[in-house]
Amino acid sequence: MRFKTVLLAAAVASLALGPAHAQQDKTIRIGVLNDQSGPYADMGGPGSVIAARLAADDSGLRDKGWTIDILSADHQNKADVAAAIARQWYDVDRVDMITDVTNSAAALAVSQITKDKNKVMLASGPATSDLTGKACSPNTIHWTNDTWALAHSTGKAIVQTGGRTWYFLTADYAFGQALERDTAAVVRASGGTVIGAVRVPLGSADFSSFLLQAQASKAQIVGLANSGGDTTNSIKQAAEFGIVSGGQNLAGLLIYITDIHSIGLQTAQGLILTSPFYWDLNDGTRAFAKRFSAQMRGVQPTMVQAGVYAATITYLKAVAAEANPHDGREVVKSMKASPTDDPLFGKGRIREDGRKIHNMYLFEVKKPSESRGAWDYYKLRATVPAEEAFRPIEEGGCPLVASTQPVSAQN
Template sequence: MRLSILCSAFLVLMLPVAAQAQISGDVVKIGVLTDMAGVTADITGKGSLVAAEMAVREIGGTVLGKPIEVISADHQHKADVGSAIARRWFDVEGVDTIADVPNSGVALAIQGLAREKKRIALYSGAGTTALTNEQCSPFGFHWTYDTYAVSHGTASAVVKAGGTSWFFLASDYAFGHQLQNDATQVITASGGKVLGAARHPLNTSDFSSFLLSAQSSGAKVVGLANAGNDTVNAMRQAGEFGLVQGGQSLAALILFLQDVHALGLKAAQGTYLTTSSYWDMNDATRAWSKQFMARTGMMPSMLHAGVYGAVRHYLKAVARAGTDDAEQVAAAMRTIPIEDVFSENARIRDDGRVTRTMYLVRVKKPSDSKYPWDYFEVLRSIPPEETVWPLSASKCPLVSSATR
């Protein structure tokens, strides 16, 4: 019911401006730049493409009387590859907006290029706070989460539960560094301490040396500041090393539904995590997610839900602006309300960060799971002010001195 109401409202919104439509190339073109075969393919990848296509199909496949086209490419977690694809998309193929972009290093490269070319960028998969802080852009929108949000949600809960000493296993690139730094600030502010850290290359298969360092540190908590298959492999091998049996706890600072599915509830049970959405929240999220599963064979991660919401909001802004001109669309995006089945109390700040309600969840015990993909127990709704970088400390030039 809610999906049909939102769709109808969208169509009504488009009607008054259709006559003044100004669409470059007579098509609105969306490029999903993602990870199709790498470490984060399960939580982004094909699912992100499907999520974007579902947003387009939900509004009828056209906007302002013009067709909407969705294309995709794999950036291979390489900034130069991602930049080359984005440049070709902007300069040759007429792409109006790029969505998803898992990998913070790639996202930061795209941010600069999109600013230069005056094209919209919709980040769901990237986590670095730099996208809305030092390297913010009037055309860049950070949609789903960032390292500040997930570290504040998860690390504070673990410290309050008695996990006062930590050792980090962090992926050795911008995302892992930022996640470790953000979590460290939360831990120390909450009265805990960090005893050490080890950084591993992206897509690591053997965590033995890193786990030995974690064991010898004597830390109560081994914090995983990585994502995707790296998190899964680290947690699986930690079980083989007997970390939990030896008295240490695992805290995955970012963990996705697909990671839990890969690990199994027996291995993942009891793990705290912070998420911006969950498929089993209400009738509307369940209805959308069942459509998604029919096309992908899995329930959506929060990153898939973010791509859907970002693309939907972008198209709504094109309808409001009466054009796909990036400056006018960006202004409309900041003005109109965010409305989709996964967004509650969401809005866009001056720095491009989408502030939204997040959720502290815990992975269920196998005995508590009643049906497939029933993995999370929602413990608490976290209001936006607890999970977003305060504007008073912002280095983004888009943030006015009055707001600071």
């Protein structure tokens, strides 16, 4: 098995430290592990590496004697490749933290290795809610979104506005299966019906047979339990088959702004989606987007790339305060102990199960006539408060929570 690791950045310094830290090893190595060239490259890929570098630049550590190296690698959306890279990084390259890890199957594998090696994983790209459920870890924090949050925001809103019968096109691996599972549960709980589903291999170029099955189901809603290039391809081909013009509607359960850019407003207009981040949401997001896009030839950041930035800068603050910054469990414990506040996600907190809590937003894609120009794609429909946006901690089945606090004390 061969893969390529790239060393990208160096020297970033730390917060002021007391005498107890005088002998501290002040070198931190961060690995950005994701899809660099496949169907998920636009939403994470090289942009996540830039986000991590910006976080290092903004951490306030430059003049305090710390060195931060940032590495990157392409896991090719294969769990075994991701696991091999993680082991090499931890065992040979002395990496302390791995971030992004787009692709849920890869993330589940890397999370277990991270626990075994007592390092840190800050997941931004993967969406499976199992990362803070049955597969939770004291060494992993799940930052940006998850399938439960997406299902309960987008899925519930669509059912409540009349989309009661559903058929799913599902990416056939851990992420798609979890998203279908969580959304189907919301649909049924909200009074809707799931007529059926079809599993689609990751990275498929031809969705025709799967779309024909969805069309034949006559379901009101065709739920796209996929992401990235799979989402854009399925939406474009659905338009060719006349699915929407024939009376059915598409529900994009995990949509990125890069997807809308690829599809175009003419096709995407009216699509309802959920995200914790939009580049034009407020002054803080716009300032970050300006710096990010300057390095990405005008491309605006996705929520995954924003999550890499916010998670990394929060991690670096915790690292600088630790007597042993290479003890993963202690660093994660420190991150959980204090409220979070960053310019991209605002105020939040990290729960005992590793779930990062922040507001989620329900957006609608603008009509072409409503857009002021390139990347002006969303209008805000509703804000889902942080404490309502994610699965209640007692419902996740996280063994870490069950072993550390009684049921009556959960929140």
